[in-house]
Amino acid sequence: MLETAELIDHGQAVLLTFQQGERRRFHGVWLRDNAQDAATRSPDNGQRLISLADIPAPLRLTEARVDAGCLIVTMAPEGREFTYDGVWLWQHAYDREPPARRGWLDAHAETWDASLAERLPTADITADITALGRDDAKRRWLADIRRYGIGKLTGGPLEDGALLDVVAQFGFVRETNYGRYFEVRSEIAPTNLAFTGLGLPAHTDNPYRDPAPTLQLLYCLENSATGGDNRVVDGFRAAQRLREEDPRGFELLAGYCARFEYRGLGDVCLQARRPMIELAPDGELIGIRFNNRSAAPFTDIPFADMAAYYAAYRRLGEILESPEMGVTFKLAPGEAFLVDNTRVLHARTGYSGEGSRWLQGCYADRDGLLSTLACLEADAQG
Numbered sequence: 088m089l090e091t092a093e094l095i096d097h098g099q100a101v102l103l104t105f106q107q108g109e110r111r112r113f114h115g116v117w118l119r120d121n122a123q124d125a126a127t128r129s130p131d132n133g134q135r136l137i138s139l140a141d142i143p144a145p146l147r148l149t150e151a152r153v154d155a156g157c158l159i160v161t162m163a164p165e166g167r168e169f170t171y172d173g174v175w176l177w178q179h180a181y182d183r184e185p186p187a188r189r190g191w192l193d194a195h196a197e198t199w200d201a202s203l204a205e206r207l208p209t210a211d212i213t214a215d216i217t218a219l220g221r222d223d224a225k226r227r228w229l230a231d232i233r234r235y236g237i238g239k240l241t242g243g244p245l246e247d248g249a250l251l252d253v254v255a256q257f258g259f260v261r262e263t264n265y266g267r268y269f270e271v272r273s274e275i276a277p278t279n280l281a282f283t284g285l286g287l288p289a290h291t292d293n294p295y296r297d298p299a300p301t302l303q304l305l306y307c308l309e310n311s312a313t314g315g316d317n318r319v320v321d322g323f324r325a326a327q328r329l330r331e332e333d334p335r336g337f338e339l340l341a342g343y344c345a346r347f348e349y350r351g352l353g354d355v356c357l358q359a360r361r362p363m364i365e366l367a368p369d370g371e372l373i374g375i376r377f378n379n380r381s382a383a384p385f386t387d388i389p390f391a392d393m394a395a396y397y398a399a400y401r402r403l404g405e406i407l408e409s410p411e412m413g414v415t416f417k418l419a420p421g422e423a424f425l426v427d428n429t430r431v432l433h434a435r436t437g438y439s440g441e442g443s444r445w446l447q448g449c450y451a452d453r454d455g456l457l458s459t460l461a462c463l464e465a466d467a468q469g
């Protein structure tokens with residue numbers, strides 16, 4: 088609850104006191120830019136109708152008061168009054184210390200290790216995800232994907248392309264040179280090592296794309312071959328562990344770009360230049376790109392740092408392959424798993440012999456999933 092408002096810095100800002108004496112400052116220009124009135128924001132779609140050039144500069148707050156939990160300010164030279172809901176201001180306050188530690192995580196994310204096996208987020212495709220009216224189950228599963236970057240699915244139909252119906256429940260397929268979806272099974276002349284029976288170490292998919300797909304779904308239709316188990320590992324936890332063990336190694340992998348490339352048969356040549364550990368400018372850990380199959384020669388690391396860079400790259404790989412870091416399972420037909428491909432790496436043991444193994448895979452994006460989740464959460468709150 089907003090209690091008091093006081094002009095500060097000669098009207099450049101206002102100091103608000105909330106319940107329990109919590110104080111937050113807001114700049115006048117920020118308040119004007121974020122005014123909620125119908126001339127500033129469209130009541131139909133919430134989009135801003137003005138640009139910064141429409142806001143006079145310099146701008147000064149000439150009066151500030153609190154009425155019924157709302158802040159009311161008058162601004163010069165416009166001479167207009169603007170009203171802000173106190174709860175909205177509290178939720179959007181920015182007056183706090185910036186995070187001190189590099190590699191911090193969004194509040195929704197929780198890192199994990201092998202112990203996640205006991206509580207691996209799982210939903211039933213037919214009963215929870217594609218069934219109408221199962222919004223609570225779907226919301227919980229999507230929230231788990233946001234938290235852990237991985238979710239398993241069971242109980243799906245054994246139909247070619249069934250994975251597309253799953254993605255349609257929360258977002259949109261990202262079509263690539265592999266198609267809307269692709270077959271993951273042994274091929275005679277494979278365009279990708281994933282389409283063989285070879286084991287694959289932990290990797291994120293398609294790091295050679297810019298942007299890389301942010302979600303990947305792998306859906307099992309047959310799995311009677313020996314081997315072919317999947318393993319998932321939290322790249323954020325691995326990066327945190329590297330930072331604890333070797334802060335300089337962490338900074339090297341975050342501070343220099345690696346290069347990734349895929350030259351397919353015919354006319355495909357995909358290239359990207361991005362760090363293996365990606366931090367936002369304020370130090371938030373926002374992405375992992377790690378894939379030995381498609382790492383290209385690194386040419387952006389100075390000679391003086393290359394040996395240490397390789398040592399950190401090697402160590403990150405060892406951490407990712409450590410048994411205590413990952414969760415292993417064998418998909419049964421009708422089962423699938425969805426990973427946040429900017430964070431969670433997946434691996435496969437080799438398979439051969441009698442029986443068959445047939446998975447289908449596709450890509451999608453996290454923004455669609457988070458949008459669906461945000462709407463379900465808003466509905467659940469009434």
Ligand code: AKG
Nearest residue numbers: 271281287292317435448
């Ligand atoms: C991929 O398609 O990205 C894979 O890693 C294949 C995984 C599998 O075959 O289980």
